[in-house]
Structure formats: C-alpha cells, structure tokens
Amino acid sequence: MDAKQGRDTFYTLDAEMEQRAHILHKNAFIFDAAISMLGFDKEEKTEIQAFLDGGVTGGNMSLSTSETDFSLAIENISNFKQLIDRNPETLKFCTSVNDFKICKQERKFGMVIHFQNTTPILDRLDYLYTFYDLGxxxxxxxxxxQTFVGAGCCERVDGGLTNFGLEVVAESNRLGLLIDISHCGHTTSWDAINFSKAPVSATHAGVYSLAHSFGRNKPDNLLKAIAETGGVLGIPTQPCFVKRNPETHEVLQATIDDVIDQIDYAVNLMGIDHVGFGSDMSNYAARTLECPRDSNIRLVREKRPDVFGVGPTDKYDPFPIGIDSHAKMLNLTRGLLKRGYSDEDTKKILGDNWLRVFEEVWRI
Structure with missing residues (x-):
C-alpha cells in the first residue's frame, strides 16, 4: 500500500510529518459516505483493490438512485451480496458498528447498503422494514x-415532506436508519431536520458558498441545522460540486486543495464533529470518465446547469487532482495535517464522525 500511495503523492511533507501521516492513516477508521457501484460489473478486482490500496475501512454503496423500483432494488441487493460472497477475503457486508471494527482488524473493505431514493418502497412502510431486514x-x-416522500432538488416546486414522508422519517428513526438529505429540495430538507428525532446527514453534498450548485450544495443555514441535529456533512469529490465559475456555472478543474477548502469552510461553520468525506465517486468513472446512459450528466445537466454545472454531457468531468481514486486517500490525510489539523481532528474527518453517527442511529 505504501509504495503505491507514494507514487500518488500530491503534497510534499517533511520526513517527520510524512511518517506522522502514514501512521495516522494506518490506524484511522476511514469512511466514504457515498460511493457509486459503477464499474464493479466491469473491473471488479480493480475497483476493490483501490479501496484496499487507499486504506479505506468502509463506505456507503449506492444501490438505488434515480427511478429504482422495488424489484430492481431487490435485484441490486442480490447482486451486491453475491459480489461480497465472491470476495470474502477483501469485502465484508456491514450492518453494525462492530462490523467496521472487524473490517479494520482484518483489513477488509466494509460495504453498507445506501439507497439514494425512496422509490423502492413506493408508498409502503412495510417495504421499508423489508429493506432494513435485508441490510x-x-x-x-x-x-x-418528486416521490411519495418529498421533493428532490430538481423539482420546480418543493412542497416539503408529504404525510407519507413524515411517516417514513418516523419509521426510519424507529428502525435505526440514517436519514440522508443530499439530493433533497430545501423545504423537504428542512422538514426532515425539523421532524426527525435522530441525526440527519447529507452524505454527499458540498458547500454552496464555495460552489454554487443549487440544491446539491447546501447553504450555510442548512449546514448549521444539520450539525444541530448531530448529523454530518460528507464533502464530495464529484467535480460539479467542488469548483465552478459562479457566474457561468462552468465546471472547473479542481484539486484536492479545493476539496479541503470545502472541509475547512464546513468545519468553521458546523464544528469539527460534523464534517466527513462523501466522495460520490466511482473509481472506474474517475479513471475512464465513462458515464452511463441514465446519469445526471447525460439526462439533467443541459436542463439544470444551476445544479449540475456546464460541461460535457457524454462523459464525466475530470475528478479533482490528487484524490481522483480511493487509492489516493492518504493524500487527504496529508492535506489535512498540512492545513494544521490535529491527529484527533483529522481522524474525525476521515471517518470517526460517521462512526459516531452510526453508533447513535443504528444502535447495534
């Protein structure tokens, strides 16, 4: 791992700080709160190896996005579990905090089921329990x-959570599901924050004050409210949420420094206990820039440049230099130390803040 990461060094540190970064990274719980499954069906071993090379302990794996229905979600979970079964020496299915501890001990990558939409449950609370039972x-x-639950960030009118949406929030609290508002419209987000009895997080959303993505990057008042619930903001590496021209929405080439700029801003606003990492990245996509037919880049970008920026519609924008692969995660540790973060605060951003939220919400 060290040799590979050494070739991908973005920062030049003195010998003492470099050693400090390696030791801290090796011992830290490192978590990515939003990972795309794109590429696992094409280059399975390569995808897995990137997480191992980067020392990543675990991540939320997106198994439901745009219009995933009940049957497709079941199929996705089946394929997901088969992937883990094929790779027992490197992967582990995680549903509890203790599972992460095992991953750290055995140097495996822990995979959590993350739905980025509630379309799989339709208007059935019993389906929510079914999916919880599946992991x-x-x-x-x-x-x-718009869904049966509430409005997404691209809806013209955001009416907030529906009556069913309020029931979903309450049932999620009861079951122990972490509520995520990354793609939600503003009113829907505020309703979730106001009605939830447990921490509400944005697993993969940026800072609107630094990159003006409407809806997908969150304004200061909403970021503060997330922190007040006890939740965490996962800073992304998805290019259109990291750096853009504020007037034209043109997506600009970013580096890991731009990502850490967003971390700095969020920490100063929300507090050190409420900021983490949520790349919203596929290593395959970052490597090839290949985007699927149903991607937001192809389907939504031209209609909503205020959300997804101005750029190509047939491929992804280049990811931030220095953190365009999970194999380069040591650069995030290096960069945080270079900015002056203490070892303890660096570990919070790398993953301990997510671990705290999981301990509180999952209760298992």
Whole structure:
C-alpha cells in the first residue's frame, strides 16, 4: 500500500510529518459516505483493490438512485451480496458498528447498503422494514425529483415532506436508519431536520458558498441545522460540486486543495464533529470518465446547469487532482495535517464522525 500511495503523492511533507501521516492513516477508521457501484460489473478486482490500496475501512454503496423500483432494488441487493460472497477475503457486508471494527482488524473493505431514493418502497412502510431486514442502513429521502416522500432538488416546486414522508422519517428513526438529505429540495430538507428525532446527514453534498450548485450544495443555514441535529456533512469529490465559475456555472478543474477548502469552510461553520468525506465517486468513472446512459450528466445537466454545472454531457468531468481514486486517500490525510489539523481532528474527518453517527442511529 505504501509504495503505491507514494507514487500518488500530491503534497510534499517533511520526513517527520510524512511518517506522522502514514501512521495516522494506518490506524484511522476511514469512511466514504457515498460511493457509486459503477464499474464493479466491469473491473471488479480493480475497483476493490483501490479501496484496499487507499486504506479505506468502509463506505456507503449506492444501490438505488434515480427511478429504482422495488424489484430492481431487490435485484441490486442480490447482486451486491453475491459480489461480497465472491470476495470474502477483501469485502465484508456491514450492518453494525462492530462490523467496521472487524473490517479494520482484518483489513477488509466494509460495504453498507445506501439507497439514494425512496422509490423502492413506493408508498409502503412495510417495504421499508423489508429493506432494513435485508441490510439497508442509510436512506436518502429523495433523489432529484418528486416521490411519495418529498421533493428532490430538481423539482420546480418543493412542497416539503408529504404525510407519507413524515411517516417514513418516523419509521426510519424507529428502525435505526440514517436519514440522508443530499439530493433533497430545501423545504423537504428542512422538514426532515425539523421532524426527525435522530441525526440527519447529507452524505454527499458540498458547500454552496464555495460552489454554487443549487440544491446539491447546501447553504450555510442548512449546514448549521444539520450539525444541530448531530448529523454530518460528507464533502464530495464529484467535480460539479467542488469548483465552478459562479457566474457561468462552468465546471472547473479542481484539486484536492479545493476539496479541503470545502472541509475547512464546513468545519468553521458546523464544528469539527460534523464534517466527513462523501466522495460520490466511482473509481472506474474517475479513471475512464465513462458515464452511463441514465446519469445526471447525460439526462439533467443541459436542463439544470444551476445544479449540475456546464460541461460535457457524454462523459464525466475530470475528478479533482490528487484524490481522483480511493487509492489516493492518504493524500487527504496529508492535506489535512498540512492545513494544521490535529491527529484527533483529522481522524474525525476521515471517518470517526460517521462512526459516531452510526453508533447513535443504528444502535447495534
């Protein structure tokens, strides 16, 4: 791992700080709160190896996004569990905090089921329990559009949580599902924050004050409210949420420094206990820039440049230099130390803040 990471060094540190970074990274719980499954069906071993090379302990794996229905979600979970069964020496299915501890001990990558939409449950609370029983632990209330639960960030009118949406929030609290508002519209997000009895998080959303993505990057008052619930903001590496021209929405080439700029801003606003990492990245996509037919880049970007920025619609924008692969996660540790973060605070951002939220919400 060290040799590979050494070739990908973005920062130049003195010998003492470099050693400090390696030791801290090796011992830290490192978590990515939003990972795309794109590429696992094409280059399975390569995808897995990137997490191992980067020392990543675990991540939320997105198994439901745009219009995933009940049957497709079941199929996705089946394929997901088969992937883990094929790779027992490197992967572990995680539904509890203790599972992460095992991953750290055995140097495996822990995978959590994350739905980025509630379309799989339709308007059935019993389906929510079914998916929880199958291992779902993180639930985004909407994707980009209206559902039975609430409004996504691309809807023209955001009426907030529906009556059913309020029931979903309450049932999620009861079951122990972490509520995610990354793609939710503003009113829907505020309703989730105001009605939830447990921490509400944005697993993969940026800072609107630094990159003006409407809906997907969150304004200061909403970020403060997330922190007040005890939740965490996962800073992304998805290019259109990291750096753009504020007037034209043109997506600009970013580096890991731009990602850490967002971390700095969020820490100063929300507090050190409420900021983490949520890349919203597929290593395959970052490597090839290949985007699927149903991606937001192809389907939504031209209609909503205020959300997804101005750029190509047939491929992804280049990911931030220095953190365009999970194999380069040591650069995040290096960069945080270089900015002056203490070892303890660096570990909080790398994953301990997510661990705290999981301990509180999952209760198992």
């Amino acid at each position: 779902l632990r993180v639930l985004q209330l909407t994707y980009n559009t």
